[in-house]
Amino acid sequence: MLIEEARAKVNLTLRVVGRRVDGYHDLESLVAFADCADRLSLTPGPGLDLTTIGPLASACGETADNLVLKAARLLGERVADLKAGSFTLDKVLPVAAGIGGGSADAAAALRLLAKLNGLALDDDRLLEVALLTGADVPVCLASQPCDMTGVGENLLPLSLPKMPCVMVNPRVAVATKDVFSALGLRNGELLVGFSDIIQAPTWPEAGASVEDWVDALAESSNDLEAPAMRIQPVITEVIAALNAANGAWLARMSGSGATCFAIFENTAEAQRAAQKIQLDHPQWWVHAGVLS
Template identity: 85%
Template sequence: MLALTEDGRAKVNLTLRVVGRRVDGYHDLESVVAFADCADRLSLADGPELRLTTTGPLAEACGETVDNLVFKAAQLLGDRVADLRLGEFTLDKVLPVAAGIGGGSADAAAALRLLARANGLAIDDTRLLEVAQLTGADVPVCLASRACVMTGVGETLLPLTLPKMPCVLVNPRIPVATKDVFRALGLRNGELLVGASDVIRAPAWPEAGSSVEDWVEMLAASSNDLEAPATRIQPVIGDVISALSATNGAWLVRMSGSGATCFAIFENTADAQRAAQKIQLNHPQWWVHAGLLS
C-alpha cells in the first residue's frame, strides 16, 4: 500500500445553541457548522502494527499517543471489522488543541477515511459511522467534513450549501476543556433551555446560491451559548473577540465551539488578510489563520 493522506480540516461552529441536557448527562445541541481551509494532515502507510507518529509545529501539544483520538478510532474500528488492515499513521499537527475547532475530532475522522480507503469500506458503512459517534461528539460531522446543521449530540447532520466566506480564525494558545465549559453552563440532567415553540421557530437558513451577506444577516440573529461560560473560565476569549471586532471589515465575530478559538467573517479576502496581519503583529503569541470557510 502506498502512503495515503487525508486532511483533517478545522471545524467552525458558526452558531451553537444548547437545547438542553439529557437525563444521561449528554447535551443536545443545534449548530451551523462550516469547515476552514486550514487542516492537520494525516497519512497512513503499511506497517506491522498500529502506530502513530506526530510531527509539525504543534506536535508536542498532542499528548500521549494512546490518548489520541486517531488511535482510539482505529482501535474501535478494528474491533468491528475482521482483519482490518491498519498500519503506521503520521500526523502533521498544525491546528491548536482543545481549541473549539475540532482538531482531534478532525484527525480521528481523517483516520477513519484513510482506513476506509485502505480496506475498501464505503464511507457510509454503518460500522464507520458507529465508531465515529463512539470516538467523540464532533467526529461524525468531521467525517463528512462539509457544511451542515448538526443536531442531537452531533449524530444528526443536515447538509447546507454555504458560499465561500472570507474569515480569520484566532486562538490565544490557551486550551479550554469542553467538559469545563459545559460544567460552567450549569445545566442539570433533564433540564431544557428551550421550549417547543423555540424549536418550531428554528431558522430557515439561506438557500444554495445565497450571498455571504445573506448568511451573515441570518447568523447574526443567532449566537454561541457556550461563549459566556467559556469566557468566564478564560477571560482572554474576550480579548480575542475585541481584537477581531476592532479590525476593519469584520461583519460577524463569534467564538467557535467551546473555545477558545474565535472567528470573524469578512466581506472580502483582502480585508481578512489585513485583519490577520494586524492581529498577528499586535499579538505575536496567538495562532492566527486567514482563509475561507465553506
Template identity: 75%
Template sequence: MLVEEGRAKVNLTLRVVGRRVDGYHDLESVVAFADCADRLSLLPGDELKLATSGPLANDCGEIADNLVLKAARLLGETIPDLKLGAFTLHKVLPVAAGIGGGSADAAAALRLLAGLNGLSLDDERLRDVALATGADVPVCLLSRAADMTGVGEGLLPLDLPTMPCVLVNPRVHVATRDVFAALGLRSGELLVGITDVIEAVAWPEKGASLEDWIAQLEQTGNDLEAPAMRIQPVIGEVLSALRTASGALLARMSGSGATCFAIFADATAAARAAEKIRQEHPGWWVHAGSLS
C-alpha cells in the same frame, strides 16, 4: 503512503438545546470547515502505530490517548480483519481549541482506513464508530458544511458561500467538559423553549449570498461563549480584536473555545486584519483564509 487532511471545524452558531438525562447535551450548530488543516498519513502494515510531527506536535499529549488511535481501535473492533498500519500526524491546529482538531484527525484516520479497506463513507459501521469516538467526529468525517443536531448524529448538509475569515486562538487550552459544567444545566433541563425545539431553523438555500447568510447567522449565537469567557477571560480580548477589525461582518467564538473567528466581505480585508492582530498579539495563533 495514503494521506488525508483534518480540516479545522468552525461552529458558526452553537445553540445548547438542553441536557439529557444521560448527562450529554443536545446541540444545534451550523458547522463550516476552514482551509487550514492537520495532515495525517497512513503506511499500511501489521502494527497500529502513531507518530507526531509539526509545529504543535508537543501539544498532542499522550500518544495512547490520541483520537486517531481510538478511532482506529474502535473500527478494528467493529470490522474483523481490518487492515491497519502506521499513522503520522503533522499537527498545525491548536488543541483543545474549539475547532475540532482532534476530531478532524480521528475522522481523517477513519477515511484513510475506509480507503484502505474498501469501505464507503456511508457505511453505517463507520458512522457508528465516528460517533463513538467523539461528538464532532461524524461531521468531520464528511468535512462539509452541515447543520448538526443532537449529540452530533444529526447532519443536514448546507450550501455555504465561500466566507473569507480570520481564525484566532490565544494559545490557551479550554476543556470542553469545564465549559459545559460552567453552563450549569441540570440533568433533563432544557435551555430553550419547547416551541424552539419543535421548530426547525430555516437556513438560507443554495445560492444564497454571503450577506444573506450573515443576516441569518446573526440571529443565533454561541451559548458556550459566556461560560468559556468566565473560564478564560482572554477570549473576550480575542473577540474584541476581531469585532473591531476593519471589514469584519460577524465575529464570535467557535465550539467551546478558545478559538474565535470573524467573517469578512473579502479576502483582502481578512488578510489585513490578520496581519494587524499578529503584530499586536505575536503570541496568538492567527490564520487568514476561508470557510466553506
C-alpha cells in the same frame, strides 16, 4: 502512503437545547470547515501506531490517548481483519481549541482506513465508530457544511458560499467539559422552550450571498461563549480584536473555545486584519482564509 487532510471545524452558531438525562447535551449548530488543516498519512503495514510531528506535536498529549488510535481500534473491533499500519500526524491546529482538531484527525483516520479496506464512508460501522470516538467526529467525517443536531449524530447538509475569515486562538486550552459544567445545566434540564425545540432553523437557500448568510447568522449566537469567557477572559479580548478590524461583518467564538473567528467582506480585508492582529498579539495563533 495514503494521505488525508483534517480540516478545522468552525461552529458558526451553537445552541444548547438542554442536557439529557444521561448527562449528554443536545445541541443545534451550523458547522463549516476552514482551509487550515492537520495532515494525516497512513503507511500500510502490520500493527497499529502513531507518530506526531509538526509545530504543535508537543501539545497532543499521550500518544496512547490520541483519538486517531481510538478510532482505529474501535473500527478494528467491528471489521474483521482490518488493514491498518503506521499513522503520521502533522499537527498544526491548536488543541482544546473549539475547532475539532482531534475530532478532525480521528475522522481523517477513519477515511484513510476506509480507503485502505474498501469501505464506503456511509458504512454503518464507520458511522458508529465516529460517534463513539467523539461527538464532533461524525460531522468531521464528511467535512462538509451542515446543520448538526442531537449530540452530533444528526447532520443536514447545507450549501454555503466561500466566506472570507480570520481565525484566532490566544493559545490557551479550554476543556469542553469545563465549559459545559460552567453552563450549569442539570440532567434533564432544557435551556430553551418546547416551541424552540420543534422549530427548525431557517437558513438561506443555495446560491445565497455571504452577506445573506451573515444576516442569518447574526440572528443566532454561541451559547457556550459566555461560560467560556468566565473560564478564559482572554476570549473577550480576542473577539474585541476581531470586531475592531476593518471589514469584519461578524465575530464569534467557535465551539467551546478559545478559538474565535470573524467573517469578512472580502479576502483582502481578512488578510490585512490577520496581519494586524498577529502584529499586535504575536503570541496568538492567527489564520486568514475561507470557510465553506
